[in-house]
Amino acid sequence: MNRKIVLAIPNREYAARLAEYLRETEPGWDVTAFTHETALRLRLQEPGGIDALVGFPSLLKQAESWLGAGVRKAALVEDPGQSKREWPELRLYQPLPVVAAGIRGLLSEQSPAVQGGCRWLTVFSASGGAGKTTAALNVVRQAGERGLRTLYLNLETVNVTSRLFGNVEPDSLSRLLYVLQSDSGRFAEQLERSVRHHSILRADIIDAPDHPGERLAMTPELVASLAERLRESGRYDLVVADPDCGATPWHAALLGLSDRVAWLVTDDWQCLGKAEKLLEFWRREAETGWSANVSFVRSKTQGRWMNPWRLPSPPAAELPYVPQWKGTDDPGRIFGSAAYSGGVDALLDGWGWERGRKGALSGGSLEPAAR
Numbered sequence: 001m002n003r004k005i006v007l008a009i010p011n012r013e014y015a016a017r018l019a020e021y022l023r024e025t026e027p028g029w030d031v032t033a034f035t036h037e038t039a040l041r042l043r044l045q046e047p048g049g050i051d052a053l054v055g056f057p058s059l060l061k062q063a064e065s066w067l068g069a070g071v072r073k074a075a076l077v078e079d080p081g082q083s084k085r086e087w088p089e090l091r092l093y094q095p096l097p098v099v100a101a102g103i104r105g106l107l108s109e110q111s112p113a114v115q116g117g118c119r120w121l122t123v124f125s126a127s128g129g130a131g132k133t134t135a136a137l138n139v140v141r142q143a144g145e146r147g148l149r150t151l152y153l154n155l156e157t158v159n160v161t162s163r164l165f166g167n168v169e170p171d172s173l174s175r176l177l178y179v180l181q182s183d184s185g186r187f188a189e190q191l192e193r194s195v196r197h198h199s200i201l202r203a204d205i206i207d208a209p210d211h212p213g214e215r216l217a218m219t220p221e222l223v224a225s226l227a228e229r230l231r232e233s234g235r236y237d238l239v240v241a242d243p244d245c246g247a248t249p250w251h252a253a254l255l256g257l258s259d260r261v262a263w264l265v266t267d268d269w270q271c272l273g274k275a276e277k278l279l280e281f282w283r284r285e286a287e288t289g290w291s292a293n294v295s296f297v298r299s300k301t302q303g304r305w306m307n308p309w310r311l312p313s314p315p316a317a318e319l320p321y322v323p324q325w326k327g328t329d330d331p332g333r334i335f336g337s338a339a340y341s342g343g344v345d346a347l348l349d350g351w352g353w354e355r356g357r358k359g360a361l362s363g364g365s366l367e368p369a370a371r
Contacts, residue, residue: 003107004048007033008040008055008063009076014092021096022103025199037062052106054090057083072106080234097197098149098204098235105147105237118231122241122258124251126274130264131299133161134334135319136242137201138344139262141335144202146348148237151195151204151230155254156244157215159208164334165198170210177214180225187229195235200332204236215244220253227257252282255294260351264299264319267306276310297347317347 005022009015012035019033034040040059044050044066052072053063060075060083067073075083076092076099083089090102123136136152143150154161162170172194179190195204209215230239243254255261265275275296283291295316298305302321309315320339335341 002028002030003052004050005029005031005103006040006043006050006053006055007031008053008059009033010035010056010059018096018099022100025097025100026104034059041066052103054103054106057086060087074102074106095197097199097202101144101147101149101202103147104145107147118234118236118239119259120227120231120239120241120257121260121262122243122254123262123264124243124255125245125264125271125299126247126278127266127268127271128245130245130266130271131319131321132245132264133242134325135262135264135297135299135344136240137161137164137334138340139348140203140240141201142341142344142348143238143240149204149235150202150238150240151206151236152201152240152242153206153230154208154242155215155218156242157212157246158244161205162208164330165201165205165207167207167210168196169194169207172207173209174214176206177222177226180229181222184225184229188233191230191233191235200335203240218248218250220250223250223253224257227254247278247281252285255282258293261294262297262316262347263294264297265311266300267298267302269307272307272310279311295347295351297343316350317343319343 007015007019009018015033015035019031022029022031032043034043037059040063044053044063049068050071052074053060053067054074055063055076057075057077060073073087075087075089077083077089078092080089080091088106090099121139123132123139125132133154133156136154140150140152176187176190176194179186194206196207197203198205227239230236241254241258243251263275263279265271279291279294291312294313296311296313298315298318300321301318320337320343322337322340325334
């Protein structure tokens with residue numbers, strides 16, 4: 001059954017653009033837009049009701065007495081707090097895909113995209129070829145489908161995701177890191193220039209650099225500073241980091257600051273052995289017990305698991321091997337496996353991040369973690 005979404009926006013041009021975008025990207029939504037109180041009142045008093053009302057605070061206030069029970073509401077505002085916190089808020093002047101993600105979140109009970117708070121997930125493996133980037137991209141896509149404003153942050157030394165998403169501005173990450181270190185007051189401004197939204201991924205991305213210089217020069221302090229500023233920006237509910245399989249101090253720092261780590265292993269004695277050794281090394285070196293946030297994931301499974309499992313906790317999910325993906329350069333195809341999507345769903349749900357229910361990556365809340 002179609003979800004009935006009503007927009008109450010006095011600006012006729014903006015209302016038309018947003019309504020058209022939602023109709024194109026959400027075929028399961030019945031979207032209508034109103035710019036005046038009289039027409040809005042007549043629509044809201046029609047039989048059948050609506051699922052969500054999104055609009056300017058002035059029109060939302062007038063519409064309160066006409067709405068049925070259970071209607072979700074969100075205010076479109078220019079500045080935070082403009083609605084006096086009577087309703088969840090969505091920023092008006094942001095890309096339409098981000099507004100759409102907020103409305104998707106509004107339609108679920110958890111409504112994360114309008115409540116704030118940013119979680120950090122790192123998808124990691126101790127060995128190359130474990131399917132880490134494929135897993136990260138599927139997590140990002142399904143997070144977007146759950147209404148989360150998500151950033152995919154590839155930190156691999158050699159990043160080839162440009163073959164999937166193109167490469168509009170290959171210096172974006174370099175410039176962002178430069179501003180972070182040289183003029184941090186301009187970080188928010190540079191972040192706005194550095195990210196772009198990808199409609200298939202349903203998330204923001206930073207284009208793949210042509211050269212590996214800034215990742216080779218990465219430090220634990222720089223990683224921590226980048227994470228802190230991204231969390232503080234207020235743009236995202238979730239950042240999914242995709243580093244390479246290095247064992248440097250900045251890799252350890254990245255895992256340590258993460259709210260969750262999805263650690264991929266394959267049914268290969270070398271991959272399992274490297275995971276055991278690296279985990280034990282980092283557990284000895286770490287000042288805090290970050291390893292409690294690690295979820296091990298069996299990746300590229302093909303039937304019965306052959307090797308003994310000696311990692312400290314059982315696998316949280318299994319992701320099947322999809323041989324057709326070895327040769328694809330079409331970003332849509334890597335989201336086309338129902339079995340793989342089911343594995344990602346099991347992983348997210350196992351963290352308490354269930355669809356249609358309140359939940360989070362840790363602690364049952366999407367409020368910022370105490371750090």
